[in-house]
Amino acid sequence: MTKSKLNHEKRKGFGVVKGWRAALGCSVEALALFRISLGVLLVIELLLRFRFLHVFYTDEGTMPLRLLLPKIDSLYKMVCIHVHFGEL
Numbered sequence: 001m002t003k004s005k006l007n008h009e010k011r012k013g014f015g016v017v018k019g020w021r022a023a024l025g026c027s028v029e030a031l032a033l034f035r036i037s038l039g040v041l042l043v044i045e046l047l048l049r050f051r052f053l054h055v056f057y058t059d060e061g062t063m064p065l066r067l068l069l070p071k072i073d074s075l076y077k078m079v080c081i082h083v084h085f086g087e088l
Contacts, residue, residue, distance in 0.1 A: 026034075055061045065083065077083050 059065050068083070069077075072083070
């Protein structure tokens, strides 16, 4: 390969990165920090929702199975595993 062709390939790859940086308006470090903070928020949200797991997924919860069964169709009865057992 000639020197000018190598320089053209280097510039071509850098232009893609430069284009994404211009479109997103942030650096790689800022994007990594955003992803880490989003993951931390997701874990916190899951831990907070864990308190209500028993309420929403057991027979003693918001909609007992004896009240739910007459209101749902057969497809939902096949797909939802909680309808079969009524427990976690």
